[in-house]
Amino acid sequence: MALASSACGGDEGAGSGTDVEVERSDLPSPLQAGEGSCQLPGGPLSFNELKGPLENLPVACVPSWTEEQLIDGFAAIRDTRVQELALPEQPGFLRRIPWLEPENGCEERAPAATYFLHQWGYPTPWFARVQSRAGAGLVLQTENEPDGEVSWSHHVAPVVRVGGQLMILDPAIEPGGPLPIAAWLSRFVVGDVDMAVCRDHADEQGCFDAVPAAPSLPNMTNSQGLRGRLITEWRVQELLGRDPYRSLGDCPPWVTTCPPEPASDPNQPPTIQRFASDKTDMPVWYPIYVIGDNFVPGLTTVRMTGPGVDELAPISAINKRRILIETMYPSGVYQVTASNGAHASQAMSLTID
Structure with missing residues (x-):
């Protein structure tokens, strides 16, 4: 509404x-x-x-x-x-x-x-x-x-x-x-x-x-x-x-x-399921929601690798199942990995339009 x-x-x-x-x-x-x-x-x-x-x-x-x-x-x-x-x-x-x-x-x-x-x-x-x-x-x-x-x-x-x-x-x-x-x-x-x-x-x-x-x-x-x-x-x-x-x-x-719910396990890797910017099917742009599981506040990091970018993304909010990134990245295709220390997820492709 x-x-x-x-x-x-x-x-x-x-x-x-x-x-x-x-x-x-x-x-x-x-x-x-x-x-x-x-x-x-x-x-x-x-x-x-x-x-x-x-x-x-x-x-x-x-x-x-x-x-x-x-x-x-x-x-x-x-x-x-x-x-x-x-x-x-x-x-x-x-x-x-x-x-x-x-x-x-x-x-x-x-x-x-x-x-x-x-x-x-x-x-x-x-x-x-x-x-x-x-x-x-x-x-x-x-x-x-x-x-x-x-x-x-x-x-x-x-x-x-x-x-x-x-x-x-x-x-x-x-x-x-x-x-x-x-x-x-x-x-x-x-x-x-x-x-x-x-x-x-x-x-x-x-x-x-x-x-x-x-x-x-x-x-x-x-x-x-x-x-x-x-x-x-x-x-x-x-x-x-x-x-x-x-x-x-x-x-x-x-x-x-x-x-x-069971708490996140810092000794296991996170999983990434998908990305979103809002509640519709609109293309991902800004902000970026990383939706998955086993994210640990204060521990989990997200690496963004793409057009001229290779960095740990600033995290604005995090809970077990969602990470919010409010940095505006250039358009292009990125590889995104979430890690709990040495325990990393599989890289997942993200297209920012």
Whole structure:
């Protein structure tokens, strides 16, 4: 959900609770909530036709959940690995909704969450969408991005109503549990924003359809939809120096009961698997991520040999599985070797474009 690109009715289901209606006098038409009721629009409406400040959101229109549903439903969308999200190249490795790639993909994550919650018998959440005004931007500090921060123009997540309060289900922002909407906004809003709650669409083009449709899973057939977000999430784990089979498997960062990985062995050579500059398939240029295993902070060195260069590269950051090099090298083909003292990896070819 980069700054220049897309982002980032209550069905009765399992354990559904009693609705708690909220009386408000400041709700905008055409979502005017009356005494104990909510008037839904009679035709299609976009986000831009409904957007406004937080205090004008039509609380009574949002589907009602019980506290138990809130706790259980949040844990379900955060933790459940499902066959529908397994990638064709890894058919036996079930995946979760890609919460660990917060920079992009909220417009895929939010519909995926509502789809699965609907399938699992929960009242179908709506979408809370926030958009910055005048390019002010939305900024999230997060340990799940290599830069430690992401910037958005807009963001969206599932929203439900519990006891008269709007609650957001967004493990990309807070994996510890659901957040009241004001607390959710406080995590990333740095300027004036517009908001809307939308029943049918998570993106800017739509909010309400004339006739509601059952939730559907976003595109899993090409790299532009949810499949692309899952691929990028895997690459992000590598750039962070995590083992994707752990962090995207049974040991995501919010699980504290997993045994630690074995420490690097300084008496064994490192291995180099590949190089990257970012989370896409763009050519390697700057910075250089060396992705592999058995790197030892304070010991491992990286030798770059190429056009007019034969040196130990300055290392900016290192952990067991990733080395970051922020020196800008000339274009060309290099041979790269990582060493733990006298124990060296095989040389690997690196093309810098």
